[in-house]
Amino acid sequence: MSVIATRAPRPMRAGRMTLRRRRQFAGFFFALPAIALVIGFIGVPIGQAVYYSFTSWNGLTSQWIGPSTWSQAFHNSNLWTALQNNALLLLSVPFALGLPLLIAVLLHQRVAGWRIFRSIYFMPTAISWVVLGLVAERFFAYQGTLNSIIHAVGFAHTNTNMLGYESTALSALGITFVFTMIGTNTMLFLTGLATLDPTLEEAARIDGAGRWRIFRSITLPHLSRFIQLAFVMTVIALFSALFSLIFVMTGGGPGYATTTMEFLIYQTGFNQGDFGTAALYGIILFVLTGIVGVVQLRLIGSNE
């Protein structure tokens, strides 16, 4: 200890640069594995996907075709169906945010047993979407819970089979998606509510503001950042996490009724063996999520 202390001042002057450089070298060295992993497994494949999108590629051999692959892809009706399905599924986002917001406000009232309720509400968050998809399939099935409820309510002869028809399968998928997002988003909003200063509400109440007014003028603005984050996470999940649900619930069908972009990529590549077109679709998905990602980065950035 003392040896070092006496030694330290000596190289300080001459070695100031080297000390700093040593620190920088150590920093670079420590960051290197992360850089390598991300470049090797995410960066390089993005470049490859762009290249292969201009080729005819079966995974083994590729042949350069040129920009005509893109014009051809945009003439493919499956691509438009998938994009349309993604767009329609966006309609579920308000529900995937609104319901958790209401549930979080409920929990925030701290009624008896709210901790237990909180644990219960978050429990499905731990379960795989594969399992939740299986359960949802049971729910929507011809002999499933949904029809039992409809019968119990008094419509004994009404039977639904939402996953079986092109017109309703996507709605069933959207409802399942909303359910799977409830836990995560409620968690986010509840955290947001916990950071709310209770004296603010108290002051507003003394000033004669009603509950609804307090919610609109104090709670909601306070939560705006959490709502933004939840929005971004929900949209990203919508574009890139439905695979498990679709895989077990519908396989993309009936027809192409529940084929989203991510599922179309999988189908085109692994069922049809058309790796080139699948890579091209990947680039489209990349751009779509990139737009959302820019919003997210700005959120992170504005926080720092």
Place this chain on the structure above:
Amino acid sequence: MTTLATPPQETNEPERPELITPAQPRIGRWILFGAMLGVAVVMLYPFWVMIVTSLHSEQQFLSGGGFSWLSWSNLSATIPVGQEVLSSTIVCSTSIFVILCVGLPAGFAFSKLRFRTSTTVFLVIVSAMMVPLQAILMPEFVNVTKLGLTGGYFGAILVYAALGTPFSTFLFTTYFRGVPDELIEAGIVDGLGYVGVLGRLIVPVAVPAIATVTVLQFIQIWDDLLVGLLFIQNTNERPITVGLAVLAAGRTTSIPELMAGSLVSALPAMLVYLGFQRYLVKGLTMGIDR
């Protein structure tokens, strides 16, 4: 529809109890409690379906009555749950280990040992968080196959590690910004060197962040389908989520047995979640609630 849609009907209430003046709080509390109970029923529905369905034989399931342990006693014959849980455990733990070993030093570097261009590099790594695997699925699959890594667990582990690294790097960087510079300087003055500082001073203070990354990644990887499905070619090495999904998509397996398998697969993630709930919340809201 009704079950999943119960929240809207019931959650119409939250404003109402809020509007109730202190003169009649009791009724408001009861309505509130009822609404919360209703939401709880909806959220517990998946578990109820899995438990009840798995306690039927296939015949009973089709006819809609009865009780039987048959699906449970037949489970391991239909679904190799033991092997699959083992595979899931190996893939999960190894991937998380790599994610921690890579993300922690990187987070240390980006927060405390900034080098030239480190801000740019950090931003690039963080933005990789936004790249969905599906977008790069084809080249990734071909690359990993060409490297001969789809035979065992290594391909999947590397892909999971690469996908988890941006998040863990971001989380560790944010976390280490709160560590005082003096701690590192003291370590250097004491002659520890940067590796020593990392191992002896930084890792011990990083335990909460390590826990957060571990819990989040565990749930993510344990529950994942796509990577396990494509990057583990040997069916004997399939993780349980993949095994379930493939059987389910095949539509030949009895549903009670599938539900029993689902319950088995859900259990580990559930336990991790219940045990480490607060780390999960912390990780999800990282970088926004500070």
